[in-house]
Amino acid sequence: MKKIALCTAALATMAFSTPSMADGIYAGVGYNNLDLTSESAPGFKANVDLLSAILGYKINPNLAVEGRIGAGVNDDTFGASSLEVDSYMGANVLGTLPLSAHNWSLYGTLGYGYASFKGRANGVGFKDDKGSLNYGAGVMYSTGPYSVRAGYEALYDRGNSQADGFALTATYAF
Numbered sequence: 001m002k003k004i005a006l007c008t009a010a011l012a013t014m015a016f017s018t019p020s021m022a023d024g025i026y027a028g029v030g031y032n033n034l035d036l037t038s039e040s041a042p043g044f045k046a047n048v049d050l051l052s053a054i055l056g057y058k059i060n061p062n063l064a065v066e067g068r069i070g071a072g073v074n075d076d077t078f079g080a081s082s083l084e085v086d087s088y089m090g091a092n093v094l095g096t097l098p099l100s101a102h103n104w105s106l107y108g109t110l111g112y113g114y115a116s117f118k119g120r121a122n123g124v125g126f127k128d129d130k131g132s133l134n135y136g137a138g139v140m141y142s143t144g145p146y147s148v149r150a151g152y153e154a155l156y157d158r159g160n161s162q163a164d165g166f167a168l169t170a171t172y173a174f
Helices: 002-015
Strands: 024-038 045-060 063-072 076-078 081-098 104-121 124-143 146-158 161-173
Touching: 024 063, 024 081, 024 146, 045 076, 045 081, 045 161, 081 124, 104 146
Parallel strands: none
Antiparallel strands: 024 045, 024 161, 045 063, 063 081, 076 081, 081 104, 104 124, 124 146, 146 161
């Protein structure tokens, strides 16, 4: 419920702002609802949430670089086992393609991230730390110094394991 309230407040604030996000530094927050899957464990699927702090630099109207540091906010249990994202760090290139609709654009991200997972299985704790390619795509709405993105992101995609799902990001340009 808090997440919905924060998103509604960000969208309402943006509606009363002026258009055109400036080049330069921006900061924001990100929310990811991730499905964790592994082909080495058929039928395995966990659903967790990740909150992140984002710091970026908009090089030009269509290209930015950004870093992200995040932590899982819940774990998912299945039987006697549980799994959560302990932490996440990533660096991305963000490309945007303006649409003819005012202030709307498509976005794509590509980068590298490092995820730390932890959990319990059969009473034994485990931790796994790995780096991998990350990528995503979706739509973005910008007005004044505010920007909101919604789409799909794969924050971890290595071998036969993946952490991907819905992403919502809100940023403010300085």
